[in-house]
Amino acid sequence: MLYTSTDNPKIKKIKKLSQKKYRDKYNEFIVEGRHLVLEAYKTGHLKELILEKNELFPLPVETNYVTNDIINYLSILKSPTNIIGICDKKKEVKEIGRRILMLDNIQDPGNLGTIIRSAAAFNIDTIILSPDTVDIYNPKVVRATQGMLFHIDIIKVNLIDKIKELKTKGYKILGTKVTVGKNLKSVEKMEKFVIIVGNEGNGVDEEILELCDEYLYIEMSPMCESLNVAVATSIILYELDK
Amino acid sequence: MLYTSTDNPKIKKIKKLSQKKYRDKYNEFIVEGRHLVLEAYKTGHLKELILEKNELFPLPVETNYVTNDIINYLSILKSPTNIIGICDKKKEVKEIGRRILMLDNIQDPGNLGTIIRSAAAFNIDTIILSPDTVDIYNPKVVRATQGMLFHIDIIKVNLIDKIKELKTKGYKILGTKVTVGKNLKSVEKMEKFVIIVGNEGNGVDEEILELCDEYLYIEMSPMCESLNVAVATSIILYELDK
Incomplete structure (x- = not known):
């Protein structure tokens, strides 16, 4: 027609x-x-x-x-x-995997789409989004995923409740801070982990950071305060993919 | 007033x-x-x-x-x-450094700005742009650099001529391809290098690739064809920063 x-x-x-x-x-x-x-x-x-x-x-x-x-x-x-x-829309996720990326309140559609694309590239099993994260079906998000949206499980739930649950199941909970913690380059291979990345301007919520077992940071020139959040997340996922 | x-x-x-x-x-x-x-x-x-x-x-x-x-x-x-x-505008660059990032025809202002920001973070000395790359003073580029535009030397010249000149000065010329070459994870420390990244859709120009000493690729899931160019470039710069 x-x-x-x-x-x-x-x-x-x-x-x-x-x-x-x-x-x-x-x-x-x-x-x-x-x-x-x-x-x-x-x-x-x-x-x-x-x-x-x-x-x-x-x-x-x-x-x-x-x-x-x-x-x-x-x-x-x-x-x-x-x-x-x-x-x-994608079907509900029944079971979450061993390698989890958690995103706390990412607001820019291009950033979210790019992160989903990188997560698929670096073998993340499940992405868990906070309820206030931008909608994954926003056309700009979909575009930036370059189709990887269809290849990775994504759920949207309260992060604090989920972290507490995953801690009891033996997942290592990794937060990200700009300078404090363990240098990403020295991170070891992990069987079950949750890596948590935060909002563009504010990083990861304080209450969530308190639940983490360890913090990772990316070493960089002191001249530069931070990286774009999609870039920082992708570098972390690249390094954790071992 | x-x-x-x-x-x-x-x-x-x-x-x-x-x-x-x-x-x-x-x-x-x-x-x-x-x-x-x-x-x-x-x-x-x-x-x-x-x-x-x-x-x-x-x-x-x-x-x-x-x-x-x-x-x-x-x-x-x-x-x-x-x-x-x-x-x-920034002053003309008098002397180029030892760690060089070369960009062949990057078109998206957000990508270029993000790459400039990451290049500053990972201690690149000089960025060399092909003449057809988007203008670094485009407001969207400036915004995405988060101020790092002011902290790194950038020049725009014919890449082929420049590569030929740098080869005679002992720079190692590294191209990027999606799957062919050396796994980025096994790259060694280099004193003087040029890393070349290409256009969003087409990658690095063939004539330029022929001038390279070596190619680098980022290992990823076979399900995923490629990464966002700003992400891929940033991961490479992170790994070369040793």
């Missing part, structure tokens, strides 16, 4: 998926571009395909066509890719 | 500094926020301060005041900080 008007209820509904409240209501989100749509399809999340009317992308899912104006209306990109996928 | 109109020639000129051609014409650029303005001042780059009329920030440089509307007009931020600094 070809849709030609932004007033069409179906198009209006897709547009609403750029807002969290509608993503939560419909339990759906959108991805853009061939690579992300393919990752969604391969992992069983792709529900429907919306293509610009001259675009070809044969996949065995419901496919509808729209005008170029509608693609521009729906896209968050400066140069839209003409391919939009409507996806089901 | 208090400026109240966006039609004022002085305000118009400041606004133009958001465009590269005017930054080049006037040899100036702008920074926003207390932290960046202070870094500009401490390193001798701050020429003039523009404050929202109720803002206090006593620094011994020419200070002018503007209305809130003008701050909003000049700022690139969603929540402007009420503090704008007009800076002289």
Whole structure:
């Protein structure tokens, strides 16, 4: 079917998926571009395909066509890719793994997406987000994950309760501070761990830090106060991947 | 002096500094926020301060005041900080150091700024950019450097000519590829090196790769094709900082 008007209820509904409240209501989100749509399809999340009317992308899912104006209306990109996928949200995580990344209140969508991408690269099993972390289905987060969103388990729960539970199960709880603690370069291999990274401006919450067994820091020039949070997290995950 | 109109020639000129051609014409650029303005001042780059009329920030440089509307007009931020600094561009680099980062055609301002910040953190002496790399004085680049722009030497030249010159001076030339070469984790300490990182989508130019002595790659899960370029570069710089 070809849709030609932004007033069409179906198009209006897709547009609403750029807002969290509608993503939560419909339990759906959108991805853009061939690579992300393919990752969604391969992992069983792709529900429907919306293509610009001259675009070809044969996949065995419901496919509808729209005008170029509608693609521009729906896209968050400066140069839209003409391919939009409507996806089901990920299923609930039943069991958490041995290598856990915990994120306390990350606010920038690009940072969260980049961290998810790096976590998949460095073999993290489960990402645990504080409830105030930016939504993983935010289109900018999805884009920055480069499809890795579909390949890693992510849950959102109260961190303090979860840390207390994981401590009883033998996980080593590692906090991050800018200068205090153990130099990341001397960290040993661990079987079961939780590494906790904090908010862009404020770092990890004090109450959470008190629950940690150890703190890690990244050695750097005294001229530089800190690193970008996605960079710092990725360096830590790179080093812990042994 | 208090400026109240966006039609004022002085305000118009400041606004133009958001465009590269005017930054080049006037040899100036702008920074926003207390932290960046202070870094500009401490390193001798701050020429003039523009404050929202109720803002206090006593620094011994020419200070002018503007209305809130003008701050909003000049700022690139969603929540402007009420503090704008007009800076002289950095002086020409006379001598390059022993630890060099070379960037081939990085296009995203956030990526370039983040890389500059990490390069300062991990003791790179000089950053060499290809002529087609995004402008370092782009406001989004400046913001992402978190002030580190003022603390590291940066030059923009033809990379191939420069690599040929540096090879004759005993620098080890290291390229980066996604999977081929030497695992970054086994890299040894080097006295004089050039590490080359490439464009977001295309990596390092083939002609440049042919000039390299060795290639480095970051080991990661086969599920993940690549990392964000600022993340990958930062991990490499972290590992080379020994």
